[in-house]
Amino acid sequence: MKTVVIYKSKTGFTKKYAEWISEELSADIFDGSEVTTNMLTAYETVIYGGGLYAVGINGVKFIAQNLDKLKDKKVVVFATGVSPLREEVVSEVKNKNFTSEQQKFIRFFYLRGGFDYRKLNFFDKMLMRLLKTSIKWKVKRKKKLTSDEIGMLEIFNKPADYTRKNKIEEIIAYVTS
Known part of the structure; x- marks a missing residue:
């Protein structure tokens, strides 16, 4: 085939x-x-x-x-x-x-x-920074994070x-x- x-x-x-x-x-x-x-x-x-x-x-x-x-x-x-x-x-x-x-x-x-932030293009890096900021804002307001959000914060600066x-x-x- x-x-x-x-x-x-x-x-x-x-x-x-x-x-x-x-x-x-x-x-x-x-x-x-x-x-x-x-x-x-x-x-x-x-x-x-x-x-x-x-x-x-x-x-x-x-x-x-x-x-x-x-x-x-x-x-x-x-x-x-x-x-x-x-x-x-x-x-x-x-x-x-x-x-x-x-x-x-x-x-x-x-x-x-x-996930490897370093390999993203400029536009995708900007989108990911916005996502990271929104997740961190949730943390600041003491809102419960999803498992995906917790995982994203853990790997954001460390390729996975x-x-x-x-x-x-x-x-x-x-x-x-």
């Missing part, structure tokens, strides 16, 4: 998973900026990976907008984020990025990535990599079934 792995990665965590998946499946791999819709016709399985930014999957619109051309293919989307895997996170991401009709054709997976190769096993099993 001819498979392609496409990814959009700002800090390298999504790229790492994409490379592992490509390796395991002997699949072609491309950065999302290199891919055209016409290229996808040569593949039976299309796997797309992108990092999460405010619950949006980086670059996934390419898949969503071309889903009509992919309906006869196995379509997998994975997102990477810093939060631990929780069902409510998975549901929120799926519902924010895909219509209920699109969800019928896309198999979605969440993989825990990481939660990627694990064994986390791709479910994707590999689905694609090869």
